[in-house]
Amino acid sequence: MVLALTGEQGSPLGKSVNISSTCEKVVKRFALLDHAKMLLGSIDLRNRKGERPHATRTCHAYKCHNSEGIILKLNNNPQESRASYSGVQTCGNIHACPVCSSRAAAEKAEFLIKALRWAKLTNKKDFMLTLTARHNRYMTLEELETRFKAAWNSFTGHRTWRKLKKKLGISHWIANIEAPYGENGWHYHKHIILFCDWELLKEADFQVDFANLWIDCLALHGLEALPERAAKITTGSHVGDEYLTKCGIAVTESNGRLEYEMTGTKEKDSQSHWELLELSYYGNAHAGNLYIEYVQHMTGKNFLTTSHGLNDEIAALPEEAAAAADEGTADEMNDWAEISPYWWDEVIRPAKGMSEVLKTAAKTRNLNHVRELLWELQEKLIQSGALDDYHRKYRFVPYASDDFAEGIRLFAR
Numbered sequence: 001m002v003l004a005l006t007g008e009q010g011s012p013l014g015k016s017v018n019i020s021s022t023c024e025k026v027v028k029r030f031a032l033l034d035h036a037k038m039l040l041g042s043i044d045l046r047n048r049k050g051e052r053p054h055a056t057r058t059c060h061a062y063k064c065h066n067s068e069g070i071i072l073k074l075n076n077n078p079q080e081s082r083a084s085y086s087g088v089q090t091c092g093n094i095h096a097c098p099v100c101s102s103r104a105a106a107e108k109a110e111f112l113i114k115a116l117r118w119a120k121l122t123n124k125k126d127f128m129l130t131l132t133a134r135h136n137r138y139m140t141l142e143e144l145e146t147r148f149k150a151a152w153n154s155f156t157g158h159r160t161w162r163k164l165k166k167k168l169g170i171s172h173w174i175a176n177i178e179a180p181y182g183e184n185g186w187h188y189h190k191h192i193i194l195f196c197d198w199e200l201l202k203e204a205d206f207q208v209d210f211a212n213l214w215i216d217c218l219a220l221h222g223l224e225a226l227p228e229r230a231a232k233i234t235t236g237s238h239v240g241d242e243y244l245t246k247c248g249i250a251v252t253e254s255n256g257r258l259e260y261e262m263t264g265t266k267e268k269d270s271q272s273h274w275e276l277l278e279l280s281y282y283g284n285a286h287a288g289n290l291y292i293e294y295v296q297h298m299t300g301k302n303f304l305t306t307s308h309g310l311n312d313e314i315a316a317l318p319e320e321a322a323a324a325a326d327e328g329t330a331d332e333m334n335d336w337a338e339i340s341p342y343w344w345d346e347v348i349r350p351a352k353g354m355s356e357v358l359k360t361a362a363k364t365r366n367l368n369h370v371r372e373l374l375w376e377l378q379e380k381l382i383q384s385g386a387l388d389d390y391h392r393k394y395r396f397v398p399y400a401s402d403d404f405a406e407g408i409r410l411f412a413r
Contacts, residue, residue, distance in 0.1 A: 019362045020080040027362075030355035032098040032274075033059060035281045038352075039288050040096070040295065048300065055091035056295070059100060061349060062089045063341070070344050071411065072361050072370075074336040083362035084333055085354070095298040098274060108304050109249040114314050115174060115195075116240040121317070124171065124195040128234040128243055131155075131192070131214055133223045137185035141297045144188045145179070147221045152190065154217040164209060169197025172310040176247045176303065181290050182270030191246045193239065207233045247304075248272075273298075335411040337367055342394055343374050343408055350386060351377040367410055371395075374408065 037057050045054040063070055067087035075082045091097050094104040119126055133151070135144055155161055164170065175192045211231040218225055234242060271279065271287070273294040280288030339348070339357075348357060353373070360373045375395050381387040 019359065020082050022080075023082040023358070023362045026082070026084065026099075027355045027359045029098040029102065030060075030358060031352075032277050032281060034352035034354060036096065036098060036277060036291070036295075039277075039280065039292055043292060045292070045296065054096070054295075054299070056093050056096040056100075058089070059091035059093075059097050060085065060088045060354060063087055063344075064089050069338045070341075071335050072337040072339065072357070073333040074361065074365060075331055075333050077331070078365060081362045081365060082331075082333070083336075083358045085358070086335075093299060094303045095273070095301065096295040098277065101274075105248060105303065109244060109247065111304070111314070112174065112240075112244060112247070112249070114317065115172075115193075115310065117320075118314050118317055119195045122313075124197065125199050126193055126195050126239050128239050128246075129192045129194060129210060130189060130232040130234070132187075132189040132229055132232075133218055133225050135185050135187060137183070139185055141179060141186045141188065141293055144186050144223075145297065147218075147223050148188050148190070150221040151214070151217040151223060154220055155214060158213060158217065160209070160213045164206075164213075168194075168206075170194050171196065172307040172313065174243075174307075174310070175305045176243075177301070178246070178272075179294065179298070180270040180272050181276060181294075187270055191243065193243045199235075207231060336361070336365075337370065337408055337410050339408050346387065346391070347374055347378045347381065351381055353377045367408065371408060 033056075037059070040054050040057050045057070046052060047054055064087055070085065070087045073084045073086055090100050092100050092104055094101045094108075116126070118124075131152070133144070133148055173192050173194045175190055177188070177190055179186055179188045181187070210233065211225075211227055214231045215225055215227065218230075273291055276287040276291045276294070280291055348354060356373060356377070357370060360369050364370075378387065378391060378395070382389060382391060
């Protein structure tokens with residue numbers, strides 16, 4: 001039995017602060033990460049060489065080699081409380097990991113924003129081209145992607161494409177892939193933002209040109225598309241913002257940060273791979289198999305692809321003046337508590353408790369609440385037979401033990 005303790009620091013026991021919506025999303029992502037590890041581990045998915053487990057299976061599992069410890073961080077604002085981890089190894093997989101994908105996609109979004117700035121400075125006009133293909137539920141993602149990619153290579157190598165590039169003065173492009181799953185199987189499609197010298201005078205005419213070329217290229221590789229849906233052109237002053245949305249990137253209104261929405265673009269009657277992962281979390285076995293299929297095929301694929309030379313153009317841009325940083329802002333994350341190797345390796349990870357620890361830290365900002373949670377997680381492992389009874393001796397009592405190897409402590413300030 002875990003006894004309630006008197007509050008040692010932070011809000012009084014029994015009371016909660018206002019956990020921010022951003023932190024709620026982070027907590028959810030850590031819960032989904034634990035589930036993703038279970039799914040990928042169930043088929044023993046390994047890296048491309050087969051030498052070790054797929055990187056997402058060990059994401060946040062081990063302390064970084066150059067880190068002194070595993071740290072819980074809190075922000076400075078109890079009214080919009082947030083918590084996070086530092087000092088752990090991460091996988092960085094933008095397709096498989098619900099935690100790392102957020103940071104990796106936001107970095108890609110920074111590149112997109114720089115590209116839009118480059119276009120403005122060089123007087124380029126932008127428009128978005130969406131290419132699709134007909135599909136059915138009997139086609140695997142690998143089969144559809146292989147044929148689609150071959151059609152795209154034919155498209156960009158075709159003389160009609162070269163004529164269109166010359167006519168519009170198309171200098172560069174950026175492409176992003178989406179592959180939600182719906183009633184008719186995987187809907188693999190491509191969004192391309194193109195930068196050109198001239199406005200589209202007659203959008204409909206150019207849409208026909210792009211559609212006819214794309215349909216011909218699809219046919220070369222055993223695919224087809226409806227003429228009215230094969231190629232869609234989007235123009236206007238908000239094309240850049242819409243393209244970010246298509247990539248799943250949103251700007252948080254409260255602080256201006258870029259944030260990756262795991263739902264991505266909500267297609268009618270279809271789910272992104274993150275939504276499939278969540279459905280699996282709630283017991284949908286078929287959705288879990290589809291998430292595994294997506295990860296197996298998409299790991300290692302680029303989130304964004306660009307035309308040759310665009311990276312150099314963007315790198316040559318003059319640096320923007322950095323905004324002055326306010327010290328001690330409400331959003332600043334500070335080291336708050338350090339978790340000992342015992343509790344991380346023997347309790348938190350085996351109990352799939354990363355999300356619960358974060359949420360408890362953010363909601364209570366009280367170390368004793370976190371300790372109580374750790375004891376509860378440990379007790380569950382003992383009751384299930386995953387840990388022996390003697391592990392109860394590792395329950396760290398404040399002021400009664402100096403042995404950090406058995407506890408979690410406030411970070412020295």
